[in-house]
Amino acid sequence: MPRIDVAIPNYNYGRFLRGCVESVQNQDVADLRILIIDNASTDDSAIIAREIAASDPRVELCLNTINLGAHASFNRAIDWAESDYFTIVCSDDWLPMGSLRKSVSALDRYPDANLVFGETMFIEDGKSLDHARGTMTSTEQYITGGDFLYSFCETGRSPVRGPMTVVRTAVQKRLGYYRPDLPHTDDMEMWMRFAAAGAVVKLDDVQSIVRIHGANQSAILQNVHHWNVESEAAFEAFFRDHGASLADADLMLRKARRSLSDRAYWCAVSHFLRGDPGVRELINYAIRLHPMSALLPPIGYLWRRPDLISRVKQLFGGRRIADATGSI
Structure with a gap:
Protein backbone atom coordinates (compact mmCIF):
# COMPACT_ATOMS: atom_id res chain seq x y z
CA MET A 1 0.00 0.00 0.00
CA PRO A 2 1.33 3.52 -0.78
CA ARG A 3 2.73 5.36 2.26
CA ILE A 4 1.05 8.69 1.54
CA ASP A 5 -1.94 10.01 -0.40
CA VAL A 6 -1.76 13.54 -1.78
CA ALA A 7 -4.96 15.31 -2.84
CA ILE A 8 -4.69 18.40 -5.04
CA PRO A 9 -7.93 20.41 -5.21
CA ASN A 10 -8.08 22.80 -8.14
CA TYR A 11 -10.30 25.50 -9.55
CA ASN A 12 -9.17 27.61 -12.50
CA TYR A 13 -5.49 27.23 -11.58
CA GLY A 14 -4.48 25.47 -14.79
CA ARG A 15 -1.45 27.78 -15.05
CA PHE A 16 -0.16 26.37 -11.74
CA LEU A 17 -1.45 22.81 -11.82
CA ARG A 18 1.30 21.04 -13.76
CA GLY A 19 4.06 22.57 -11.63
CA CYS A 20 2.26 21.66 -8.42
CA VAL A 21 1.74 18.05 -9.46
CA GLU A 22 5.33 17.73 -10.66
CA SER A 23 6.60 18.94 -7.30
CA VAL A 24 4.64 16.07 -5.70
CA GLN A 25 5.64 13.49 -8.33
CA ASN A 26 9.31 14.34 -7.77
CA GLN A 27 9.21 13.77 -4.02
CA ASP A 28 11.67 11.14 -2.77
CA VAL A 29 8.91 8.93 -1.34
CA ALA A 30 8.82 5.39 -2.67
CA ASP A 31 5.06 4.95 -2.75
CA LEU A 32 2.47 7.68 -3.14
CA ARG A 33 -0.87 8.30 -4.82
CA ILE A 34 -2.10 11.59 -6.19
CA LEU A 35 -5.70 12.68 -6.67
CA ILE A 36 -6.45 15.80 -8.69
CA ILE A 37 -9.90 17.12 -7.82
CA ASP A 38 -11.03 19.72 -10.33
CA ASN A 39 -14.07 21.72 -9.32
CA ALA A 40 -15.57 22.35 -12.78
CA SER A 41 -12.85 24.79 -13.83
CA THR A 42 -13.61 27.01 -16.81
CA ASP A 43 -9.96 27.23 -17.93
CA ASP A 44 -7.81 24.40 -19.34
CA SER A 45 -7.37 22.67 -15.95
CA ALA A 46 -9.28 19.49 -16.93
CA ILE A 47 -7.23 19.08 -20.11
CA ILE A 48 -3.99 19.47 -18.18
CA ALA A 49 -5.17 17.07 -15.49
CA ARG A 50 -5.99 14.39 -18.09
CA GLU A 51 -2.58 14.80 -19.70
CA ILE A 52 -0.86 14.39 -16.33
CA ALA A 53 -2.89 11.29 -15.41
CA ALA A 54 -2.25 9.69 -18.81
CA SER A 55 1.50 9.80 -18.22
CA ASP A 56 1.61 8.67 -14.57
CA PRO A 57 -0.40 5.73 -13.16
CA ARG A 58 -0.03 7.18 -9.66
CA VAL A 59 -2.34 10.05 -10.61
CA GLU A 60 -6.12 9.68 -10.34
CA LEU A 61 -8.76 12.19 -11.36
CA CYS A 62 -12.01 13.49 -9.96
CA LEU A 63 -13.32 16.01 -12.48
CA ASN A 64 -16.53 17.60 -11.24
CA THR A 65 -19.02 18.77 -13.83
CA ILE A 66 -20.44 21.39 -11.47
CA ASN A 67 -18.70 23.55 -8.91
CA LEU A 68 -19.37 21.94 -5.53
CA GLY A 69 -17.26 24.35 -3.52
CA ALA A 70 -13.83 23.98 -1.96
CA HIS A 71 -15.00 22.03 1.09
CA ALA A 72 -16.58 19.35 -1.08
CA SER A 73 -13.13 18.83 -2.62
CA PHE A 74 -11.40 18.64 0.76
CA ASN A 75 -13.93 16.16 2.07
CA ARG A 76 -13.93 14.10 -1.11
CA ALA A 77 -10.18 13.78 -0.58
CA ILE A 78 -10.72 12.46 2.96
CA ASP A 79 -13.09 9.80 1.63
CA TRP A 80 -10.55 8.82 -1.06
CA ALA A 81 -7.51 8.56 1.22
CA GLU A 82 -6.50 5.06 2.30
CA SER A 83 -2.71 5.12 2.76
CA ASP A 84 -0.85 5.50 6.04
CA TYR A 85 -0.58 9.26 5.70
CA PHE A 86 -2.53 11.98 3.93
CA THR A 87 -2.13 15.59 2.90
CA ILE A 88 -3.92 18.22 0.83
CA VAL A 89 -1.79 20.45 -1.39
CA CYS A 90 -3.46 23.46 -3.00
CA SER A 91 -2.89 23.50 -6.75
CA ASP A 92 -1.23 26.93 -6.69
CA ASP A 93 1.34 25.74 -4.13
CA TRP A 94 4.54 23.78 -4.57
CA LEU A 95 6.52 21.26 -2.51
CA PRO A 96 10.30 21.50 -2.14
CA MET A 97 12.25 18.30 -2.62
CA GLY A 98 12.26 16.12 0.48
CA SER A 99 9.17 17.70 2.01
CA LEU A 100 7.05 14.54 2.10
CA ARG A 101 9.93 12.26 3.11
CA LYS A 102 10.71 14.38 6.15
CA SER A 103 7.04 14.47 7.16
CA VAL A 104 6.51 10.75 6.70
CA SER A 105 9.73 9.94 8.57
CA ALA A 106 8.70 12.12 11.50
CA LEU A 107 5.33 10.37 11.84
CA ASP A 108 7.09 7.00 11.57
CA ARG A 109 9.36 7.95 14.47
CA TYR A 110 6.53 9.18 16.70
CA PRO A 111 3.65 6.67 16.57
CA ASP A 112 1.58 8.75 19.02
CA ALA A 113 1.84 11.86 16.81
CA ASN A 114 -0.94 12.34 14.27
CA LEU A 115 0.10 15.53 12.49
CA VAL A 116 3.35 17.07 11.28
CA PHE A 117 3.88 20.60 10.02
CA GLY A 118 6.84 22.70 8.97
CA GLU A 119 7.74 26.14 7.76
CA THR A 120 6.03 27.83 4.81
CA MET A 121 7.84 29.96 2.26
CA PHE A 122 5.74 32.70 0.67
CA ILE A 123 6.75 33.98 -2.76
CA GLU A 124 5.10 36.45 -5.10
CA ASP A 125 3.47 35.08 -8.20
CA GLY A 126 5.84 35.27 -11.15
CA LYS A 127 8.99 34.86 -9.08
CA SER A 128 11.21 31.91 -9.94
CA LEU A 129 10.95 28.79 -7.80
CA ASP A 130 14.54 27.82 -8.55
CA HIS A 131 15.77 29.15 -5.19
CA ALA A 132 12.76 27.89 -3.27
CA ARG A 133 14.20 24.86 -1.58
CA GLY A 134 13.75 23.42 1.88
CA THR A 135 16.64 23.65 4.32
CA MET A 136 16.25 19.93 5.04
CA THR A 137 17.81 20.14 8.47
CA SER A 138 17.28 17.37 10.99
CA THR A 139 15.72 19.60 13.63
CA GLU A 140 12.25 18.68 14.79
CA GLN A 141 10.13 19.32 17.85
CA TYR A 142 7.71 16.90 19.46
CA ILE A 143 4.72 18.74 20.94
CA THR A 144 2.03 17.19 23.09
CA GLY A 145 -1.51 17.74 21.90
CA GLY A 146 -2.31 19.75 25.00
CA ASP A 147 0.61 22.12 24.47
CA PHE A 148 -0.25 22.48 20.80
CA LEU A 149 -3.85 23.36 21.59
CA TYR A 150 -2.71 25.76 24.31
CA SER A 151 -0.59 27.62 21.75
CA PHE A 152 -3.73 28.25 19.66
CA CYS A 153 -5.53 29.75 22.63
CA GLU A 154 -2.53 31.65 24.00
CA THR A 155 -1.99 33.54 20.75
CA GLY A 156 -5.49 33.51 19.26
CA ARG A 157 -4.14 32.10 16.02
CA SER A 158 -2.81 28.90 14.51
CA PRO A 159 0.85 28.00 15.12
CA VAL A 160 0.82 26.44 11.64
CA ARG A 161 1.90 29.32 9.39
CA GLY A 162 0.74 27.80 6.14
CA PRO A 163 -2.01 25.72 4.54
CA MET A 164 -0.31 22.32 4.61
CA THR A 165 0.11 19.56 7.17
CA VAL A 166 0.67 15.82 6.81
CA VAL A 167 -1.61 13.70 8.97
CA ARG A 168 -2.26 10.10 9.90
CA THR A 169 -5.06 8.97 7.58
CA ALA A 170 -6.91 6.79 10.09
CA VAL A 171 -7.09 9.68 12.56
CA GLN A 172 -8.28 12.09 9.85
CA LYS A 173 -11.14 9.76 9.01
CA ARG A 174 -12.05 9.48 12.68
CA LEU A 175 -12.04 13.24 13.16
CA GLY A 176 -14.23 13.78 10.12
CA TYR A 177 -14.72 16.47 7.52
CA TYR A 178 -13.77 20.11 7.15
CA ARG A 179 -16.54 22.52 8.14
CA PRO A 180 -18.13 24.51 5.27
CA ASP A 181 -19.30 27.14 7.77
CA LEU A 182 -15.65 28.15 8.34
CA PRO A 183 -14.61 29.32 4.86
CA HIS A 184 -11.26 30.79 5.97
CA THR A 185 -10.35 29.04 9.23
CA ASP A 186 -11.57 25.50 8.54
CA ASP A 187 -7.98 24.25 8.62
CA MET A 188 -7.35 25.97 11.96
CA GLU A 189 -10.37 24.25 13.50
CA MET A 190 -9.29 20.90 12.03
CA TRP A 191 -5.80 21.23 13.49
CA MET A 192 -7.30 21.90 16.90
CA ARG A 193 -9.17 18.61 16.52
CA PHE A 194 -5.85 16.89 15.88
CA ALA A 195 -4.38 18.58 18.95
CA ALA A 196 -7.18 17.12 21.05
CA ALA A 197 -6.50 13.68 19.54
CA GLY A 198 -2.75 13.40 20.14
CA ALA A 199 0.74 14.80 19.71
CA VAL A 200 2.16 16.69 16.74
CA VAL A 201 5.64 17.21 15.30
CA LYS A 202 7.04 20.53 14.12
CA LEU A 203 9.81 20.52 11.50
CA ASP A 204 12.22 23.42 11.03
CA ASP A 205 12.31 22.66 7.29
CA VAL A 206 10.30 24.41 4.60
CA GLN A 207 7.41 22.02 4.05
CA SER A 208 5.51 23.95 1.40
CA ILE A 209 5.81 27.01 -0.81
CA VAL A 210 2.82 29.31 -1.24
CA ARG A 211 2.42 31.67 -4.15
CA ILE A 212 0.94 35.04 -3.26
CA HIS A 213 -1.51 36.30 -5.86
CA GLY A 214 -4.80 38.15 -5.96
CA ALA A 215 -6.92 35.00 -6.16
CA ASN A 216 -5.61 33.44 -2.94
CA GLN A 217 -8.43 32.47 -0.60
CA SER A 218 -6.77 34.43 2.22
CA ALA A 219 -6.67 37.56 0.02
CA ILE A 220 -10.44 37.83 0.41
CA LEU A 221 -9.97 38.80 4.05
CA GLN A 222 -8.86 42.40 3.85
CA ASN A 223 -7.86 43.28 7.40
Whole structure:
Protein backbone atom coordinates (compact mmCIF):
# COMPACT_ATOMS: atom_id res chain seq x y z
CA MET A 1 0.00 0.00 0.00
CA PRO A 2 1.33 3.52 -0.78
CA ARG A 3 2.73 5.36 2.26
CA ILE A 4 1.05 8.69 1.54
CA ASP A 5 -1.94 10.01 -0.40
CA VAL A 6 -1.76 13.54 -1.78
CA ALA A 7 -4.96 15.31 -2.84
CA ILE A 8 -4.69 18.40 -5.04
CA PRO A 9 -7.93 20.41 -5.21
CA ASN A 10 -8.08 22.80 -8.14
CA TYR A 11 -10.30 25.50 -9.55
CA ASN A 12 -9.17 27.61 -12.50
CA TYR A 13 -5.49 27.23 -11.58
CA GLY A 14 -4.48 25.47 -14.79
CA ARG A 15 -1.45 27.78 -15.05
CA PHE A 16 -0.16 26.37 -11.74
CA LEU A 17 -1.45 22.81 -11.82
CA ARG A 18 1.30 21.04 -13.76
CA GLY A 19 4.06 22.57 -11.63
CA CYS A 20 2.26 21.66 -8.42
CA VAL A 21 1.74 18.05 -9.46
CA GLU A 22 5.33 17.73 -10.66
CA SER A 23 6.60 18.94 -7.30
CA VAL A 24 4.64 16.07 -5.70
CA GLN A 25 5.64 13.49 -8.33
CA ASN A 26 9.31 14.34 -7.77
CA GLN A 27 9.21 13.77 -4.02
CA ASP A 28 11.67 11.14 -2.77
CA VAL A 29 8.91 8.93 -1.34
CA ALA A 30 8.82 5.39 -2.67
CA ASP A 31 5.06 4.95 -2.75
CA LEU A 32 2.47 7.68 -3.14
CA ARG A 33 -0.87 8.30 -4.82
CA ILE A 34 -2.10 11.59 -6.19
CA LEU A 35 -5.70 12.68 -6.67
CA ILE A 36 -6.45 15.80 -8.69
CA ILE A 37 -9.90 17.12 -7.82
CA ASP A 38 -11.03 19.72 -10.33
CA ASN A 39 -14.07 21.72 -9.32
CA ALA A 40 -15.57 22.35 -12.78
CA SER A 41 -12.85 24.79 -13.83
CA THR A 42 -13.61 27.01 -16.81
CA ASP A 43 -9.96 27.23 -17.93
CA ASP A 44 -7.81 24.40 -19.34
CA SER A 45 -7.37 22.67 -15.95
CA ALA A 46 -9.28 19.49 -16.93
CA ILE A 47 -7.23 19.08 -20.11
CA ILE A 48 -3.99 19.47 -18.18
CA ALA A 49 -5.17 17.07 -15.49
CA ARG A 50 -5.99 14.39 -18.09
CA GLU A 51 -2.58 14.80 -19.70
CA ILE A 52 -0.86 14.39 -16.33
CA ALA A 53 -2.89 11.29 -15.41
CA ALA A 54 -2.25 9.69 -18.81
CA SER A 55 1.50 9.80 -18.22
CA ASP A 56 1.61 8.67 -14.57
CA PRO A 57 -0.40 5.73 -13.16
CA ARG A 58 -0.03 7.18 -9.66
CA VAL A 59 -2.34 10.05 -10.61
CA GLU A 60 -6.12 9.68 -10.34
CA LEU A 61 -8.76 12.19 -11.36
CA CYS A 62 -12.01 13.49 -9.96
CA LEU A 63 -13.32 16.01 -12.48
CA ASN A 64 -16.53 17.60 -11.24
CA THR A 65 -19.02 18.77 -13.83
CA ILE A 66 -20.44 21.39 -11.47
CA ASN A 67 -18.70 23.55 -8.91
CA LEU A 68 -19.37 21.94 -5.53
CA GLY A 69 -17.26 24.35 -3.52
CA ALA A 70 -13.83 23.98 -1.96
CA HIS A 71 -15.00 22.03 1.09
CA ALA A 72 -16.58 19.35 -1.08
CA SER A 73 -13.13 18.83 -2.62
CA PHE A 74 -11.40 18.64 0.76
CA ASN A 75 -13.93 16.16 2.07
CA ARG A 76 -13.93 14.10 -1.11
CA ALA A 77 -10.18 13.78 -0.58
CA ILE A 78 -10.72 12.46 2.96
CA ASP A 79 -13.09 9.80 1.63
CA TRP A 80 -10.55 8.82 -1.06
CA ALA A 81 -7.51 8.56 1.22
CA GLU A 82 -6.50 5.06 2.30
CA SER A 83 -2.71 5.12 2.76
CA ASP A 84 -0.85 5.50 6.04
CA TYR A 85 -0.58 9.26 5.70
CA PHE A 86 -2.53 11.98 3.93
CA THR A 87 -2.13 15.59 2.90
CA ILE A 88 -3.92 18.22 0.83
CA VAL A 89 -1.79 20.45 -1.39
CA CYS A 90 -3.46 23.46 -3.00
CA SER A 91 -2.89 23.50 -6.75
CA ASP A 92 -1.23 26.93 -6.69
CA ASP A 93 1.34 25.74 -4.13
CA TRP A 94 4.54 23.78 -4.57
CA LEU A 95 6.52 21.26 -2.51
CA PRO A 96 10.30 21.50 -2.14
CA MET A 97 12.25 18.30 -2.62
CA GLY A 98 12.26 16.12 0.48
CA SER A 99 9.17 17.70 2.01
CA LEU A 100 7.05 14.54 2.10
CA ARG A 101 9.93 12.26 3.11
CA LYS A 102 10.71 14.38 6.15
CA SER A 103 7.04 14.47 7.16
CA VAL A 104 6.51 10.75 6.70
CA SER A 105 9.73 9.94 8.57
CA ALA A 106 8.70 12.12 11.50
CA LEU A 107 5.33 10.37 11.84
CA ASP A 108 7.09 7.00 11.57
CA ARG A 109 9.36 7.95 14.47
CA TYR A 110 6.53 9.18 16.70
CA PRO A 111 3.65 6.67 16.57
CA ASP A 112 1.58 8.75 19.02
CA ALA A 113 1.84 11.86 16.81
CA ASN A 114 -0.94 12.34 14.27
CA LEU A 115 0.10 15.53 12.49
CA VAL A 116 3.35 17.07 11.28
CA PHE A 117 3.88 20.60 10.02
CA GLY A 118 6.84 22.70 8.97
CA GLU A 119 7.74 26.14 7.76
CA THR A 120 6.03 27.83 4.81
CA MET A 121 7.84 29.96 2.26
CA PHE A 122 5.74 32.70 0.67
CA ILE A 123 6.75 33.98 -2.76
CA GLU A 124 5.10 36.45 -5.10
CA ASP A 125 3.47 35.08 -8.20
CA GLY A 126 5.84 35.27 -11.15
CA LYS A 127 8.99 34.86 -9.08
CA SER A 128 11.21 31.91 -9.94
CA LEU A 129 10.95 28.79 -7.80
CA ASP A 130 14.54 27.82 -8.55
CA HIS A 131 15.77 29.15 -5.19
CA ALA A 132 12.76 27.89 -3.27
CA ARG A 133 14.20 24.86 -1.58
CA GLY A 134 13.75 23.42 1.88
CA THR A 135 16.64 23.65 4.32
CA MET A 136 16.25 19.93 5.04
CA THR A 137 17.81 20.14 8.47
CA SER A 138 17.28 17.37 10.99
CA THR A 139 15.72 19.60 13.63
CA GLU A 140 12.25 18.68 14.79
CA GLN A 141 10.13 19.32 17.85
CA TYR A 142 7.71 16.90 19.46
CA ILE A 143 4.72 18.74 20.94
CA THR A 144 2.03 17.19 23.09
CA GLY A 145 -1.51 17.74 21.90
CA GLY A 146 -2.31 19.75 25.00
CA ASP A 147 0.61 22.12 24.47
CA PHE A 148 -0.25 22.48 20.80
CA LEU A 149 -3.85 23.36 21.59
CA TYR A 150 -2.71 25.76 24.31
CA SER A 151 -0.59 27.62 21.75
CA PHE A 152 -3.73 28.25 19.66
CA CYS A 153 -5.53 29.75 22.63
CA GLU A 154 -2.53 31.65 24.00
CA THR A 155 -1.99 33.54 20.75
CA GLY A 156 -5.49 33.51 19.26
CA ARG A 157 -4.14 32.10 16.02
CA SER A 158 -2.81 28.90 14.51
CA PRO A 159 0.85 28.00 15.12
CA VAL A 160 0.82 26.44 11.64
CA ARG A 161 1.90 29.32 9.39
CA GLY A 162 0.74 27.80 6.14
CA PRO A 163 -2.01 25.72 4.54
CA MET A 164 -0.31 22.32 4.61
CA THR A 165 0.11 19.56 7.17
CA VAL A 166 0.67 15.82 6.81
CA VAL A 167 -1.61 13.70 8.97
CA ARG A 168 -2.26 10.10 9.90
CA THR A 169 -5.06 8.97 7.58
CA ALA A 170 -6.91 6.79 10.09
CA VAL A 171 -7.09 9.68 12.56
CA GLN A 172 -8.28 12.09 9.85
CA LYS A 173 -11.14 9.76 9.01
CA ARG A 174 -12.05 9.48 12.68
CA LEU A 175 -12.04 13.24 13.16
CA GLY A 176 -14.23 13.78 10.12
CA TYR A 177 -14.72 16.47 7.52
CA TYR A 178 -13.77 20.11 7.15
CA ARG A 179 -16.54 22.52 8.14
CA PRO A 180 -18.13 24.51 5.27
CA ASP A 181 -19.30 27.14 7.77
CA LEU A 182 -15.65 28.15 8.34
CA PRO A 183 -14.61 29.32 4.86
CA HIS A 184 -11.26 30.79 5.97
CA THR A 185 -10.35 29.04 9.23
CA ASP A 186 -11.57 25.50 8.54
CA ASP A 187 -7.98 24.25 8.62
CA MET A 188 -7.35 25.97 11.96
CA GLU A 189 -10.37 24.25 13.50
CA MET A 190 -9.29 20.90 12.03
CA TRP A 191 -5.80 21.23 13.49
CA MET A 192 -7.30 21.90 16.90
CA ARG A 193 -9.17 18.61 16.52
CA PHE A 194 -5.85 16.89 15.88
CA ALA A 195 -4.38 18.58 18.95
CA ALA A 196 -7.18 17.12 21.05
CA ALA A 197 -6.50 13.68 19.54
CA GLY A 198 -2.75 13.40 20.14
CA ALA A 199 0.74 14.80 19.71
CA VAL A 200 2.16 16.69 16.74
CA VAL A 201 5.64 17.21 15.30
CA LYS A 202 7.04 20.53 14.12
CA LEU A 203 9.81 20.52 11.50
CA ASP A 204 12.22 23.42 11.03
CA ASP A 205 12.31 22.66 7.29
CA VAL A 206 10.30 24.41 4.60
CA GLN A 207 7.41 22.02 4.05
CA SER A 208 5.51 23.95 1.40
CA ILE A 209 5.81 27.01 -0.81
CA VAL A 210 2.82 29.31 -1.24
CA ARG A 211 2.42 31.67 -4.15
CA ILE A 212 0.94 35.04 -3.26
CA HIS A 213 -1.51 36.30 -5.86
CA GLY A 214 -4.80 38.15 -5.96
CA ALA A 215 -6.92 35.00 -6.16
CA ASN A 216 -5.61 33.44 -2.94
CA GLN A 217 -8.43 32.47 -0.60
CA SER A 218 -6.77 34.43 2.22
CA ALA A 219 -6.67 37.56 0.02
CA ILE A 220 -10.44 37.83 0.41
CA LEU A 221 -9.97 38.80 4.05
CA GLN A 222 -8.86 42.40 3.85
CA ASN A 223 -7.86 43.28 7.40
CA VAL A 224 -7.07 42.07 10.89
CA HIS A 225 -10.64 42.53 12.09
CA HIS A 226 -11.93 40.05 9.51
CA TRP A 227 -9.21 37.58 10.50
CA ASN A 228 -10.15 37.97 14.17
CA VAL A 229 -13.81 37.31 13.43
CA GLU A 230 -12.97 34.21 11.38
CA SER A 231 -10.57 32.93 14.05
CA GLU A 232 -13.18 33.48 16.75
CA ALA A 233 -15.63 31.40 14.71
CA ALA A 234 -13.10 28.55 14.57
CA PHE A 235 -12.56 28.61 18.35
CA GLU A 236 -16.28 28.73 19.06
CA ALA A 237 -16.97 25.84 16.67
CA PHE A 238 -14.19 23.67 18.09
CA PHE A 239 -15.06 24.17 21.75
CA ARG A 240 -18.76 23.76 21.02
CA ASP A 241 -18.26 20.41 19.29
CA HIS A 242 -15.04 18.37 19.25
CA GLY A 243 -13.43 20.22 22.15
CA ALA A 244 -16.48 20.42 24.38
CA SER A 245 -15.51 17.38 26.46
CA LEU A 246 -12.00 18.59 27.27
CA ALA A 247 -11.46 19.08 30.99
CA ASP A 248 -10.43 22.75 30.68
CA ALA A 249 -12.47 23.65 27.59
CA ASP A 250 -14.11 26.69 29.20
CA LEU A 251 -10.80 28.05 30.42
CA MET A 252 -9.11 27.64 27.03
CA LEU A 253 -12.00 29.25 25.18
CA ARG A 254 -11.84 32.24 27.54
CA LYS A 255 -8.10 32.46 26.92
CA ALA A 256 -8.65 32.39 23.16
CA ARG A 257 -11.24 35.17 23.38
CA ARG A 258 -8.88 37.22 25.55
CA SER A 259 -6.04 36.76 23.06
CA LEU A 260 -8.23 37.90 20.18
CA SER A 261 -9.38 40.88 22.24
CA ASP A 262 -5.82 41.88 23.15
CA ARG A 263 -4.64 41.67 19.56
CA ALA A 264 -7.57 43.73 18.35
CA TYR A 265 -6.84 46.35 21.04
CA TRP A 266 -3.20 46.85 20.06
CA CYS A 267 -4.03 46.76 16.38
CA ALA A 268 -6.49 49.58 17.07
CA VAL A 269 -3.68 51.55 18.75
CA SER A 270 -1.40 50.87 15.78
CA HIS A 271 -4.11 51.94 13.34
CA PHE A 272 -4.75 55.13 15.30
CA LEU A 273 -1.07 56.14 15.37
CA ARG A 274 -0.72 55.51 11.64
CA GLY A 275 -3.98 57.24 10.79
CA ASP A 276 -5.45 54.06 9.31
CA PRO A 277 -9.21 53.39 9.26
CA GLY A 278 -10.92 50.71 11.34
CA VAL A 279 -9.95 51.88 14.84
CA ARG A 280 -13.49 51.93 16.22
CA GLU A 281 -14.30 48.52 14.73
CA LEU A 282 -11.23 46.98 16.39
CA ILE A 283 -11.83 48.64 19.77
CA ASN A 284 -15.49 47.62 19.83
CA TYR A 285 -14.47 44.05 19.02
CA ALA A 286 -11.83 44.04 21.78
CA ILE A 287 -14.30 45.30 24.36
CA ARG A 288 -16.98 42.83 23.30
CA LEU A 289 -14.68 39.90 23.95
CA HIS A 290 -13.08 41.37 27.08
CA PRO A 291 -15.01 44.31 28.58
CA MET A 292 -12.22 45.20 31.04
CA SER A 293 -10.05 46.32 28.15
CA ALA A 294 -12.20 49.46 28.05
CA LEU A 295 -10.59 50.41 31.36
CA LEU A 296 -7.19 48.69 31.45
CA PRO A 297 -4.91 48.33 28.41
CA PRO A 298 -3.81 44.68 27.96
CA ILE A 299 -0.13 45.29 28.65
CA GLY A 300 0.47 41.57 29.21
CA TYR A 301 -0.08 40.87 25.52
CA LEU A 302 2.91 43.01 24.59
CA TRP A 303 5.12 41.53 27.31
CA ARG A 304 4.46 38.03 25.99
CA ARG A 305 5.79 38.92 22.54
CA PRO A 306 9.42 37.86 21.94
CA ASP A 307 9.86 40.84 19.60
CA LEU A 308 8.52 43.37 22.12
CA ILE A 309 11.21 46.04 21.71
CA SER A 310 11.16 46.15 17.93
CA ARG A 311 7.36 46.10 17.86
CA VAL A 312 7.09 49.04 20.26
CA LYS A 313 9.66 51.03 18.27
CA GLN A 314 7.74 50.37 15.07
CA LEU A 315 4.42 51.10 16.72
CA PHE A 316 5.38 54.54 17.98
CA GLY A 317 7.44 55.23 14.91
CA GLY A 318 4.27 54.98 12.85
CA ARG A 319 5.53 52.10 10.72
CA ARG A 320 3.27 49.31 9.53
CA ILE A 321 3.72 46.15 11.59
CA ALA A 322 1.77 43.18 10.40
CA ASP A 323 2.12 39.51 9.73
CA ALA A 324 0.55 37.51 6.91
CA THR A 325 -2.93 37.98 8.41
CA GLY A 326 -2.53 41.71 8.96
CA SER A 327 -2.12 41.27 12.73
CA ILE A 328 0.04 43.28 15.04
